[in-house]
Amino acid sequence: MTTVELQSQDHRDLLDIVEKLRSFGLTRYIDLPQIIVCGDQSTGKSSVLEAISGLSSPTKDHLCTRFAIELILRRDETPGVNISVIPRPDRTPEEGASLSTFHYQVDIAHPDLSSVVNGAKRAMSLSEVKVFSSDTLRVELRGP
Structure with a gap:
């Protein structure tokens, strides 16, 4: 064997x-x-992603995540965090192109996802009204 x-x-x-x-x-x-982490509101989904990735989640700021987060963990010699938005399939070509320009690189030593989540909400046109988006926030974490 x-x-x-x-x-x-x-x-x-x-x-x-x-x-x-x-x-x-x-x-x-x-x-x-x-692997999918799902559950009711405030049941610890973001805490599970935080435990897996080591990135602090915005839940400490009492922010409700109103879109799916895709966490990609990859081995790489150069550590880094790249964040982007994947538009939902029914977006217009213009909306999809606009969302596809949403890219962040986060400092792995001091990752602050709160500002990124807020930026993603603005990019997805999510207002303070409690609506959910079918767009996806993709977080790619690389390191040894």
């Missing part, structure tokens, strides 16, 4: 392929591997 190295180059290559398929929208047609 062979021992499988979880972070081998083959596994990283496979994860790259899965991520590329996901970025092309194939999840509408086939199921790709993922």
Whole structure:
């Protein structure tokens, strides 16, 4: 029996392929591997993501996250956090193009997701009215 190295180059290559398929929208047609954290409001979903990623979540500021957050964890020699918005499929081409320009790089030593979440809410045109968006905030965390 062979021992499988979880972070081998083959596994990283496979994860790259899965991520590329996901970025092309194939999840509408086939199921790709993922873990989903869901539950009622204030049940600890953001705390679970914080425990997995080590990034502090905006829940401490009593902010309600009104959109899905996709957390991507990747091994890389250079640590970093890249954040973007993935527009929902029914957005107009203009809205999709505008949301696709939402990109942040967060300092991994002092990550502040509160300002990013607020920026994402503005980009998604979420007002103070309690509505939810079908857009996705993608957080890609890289490091050794």
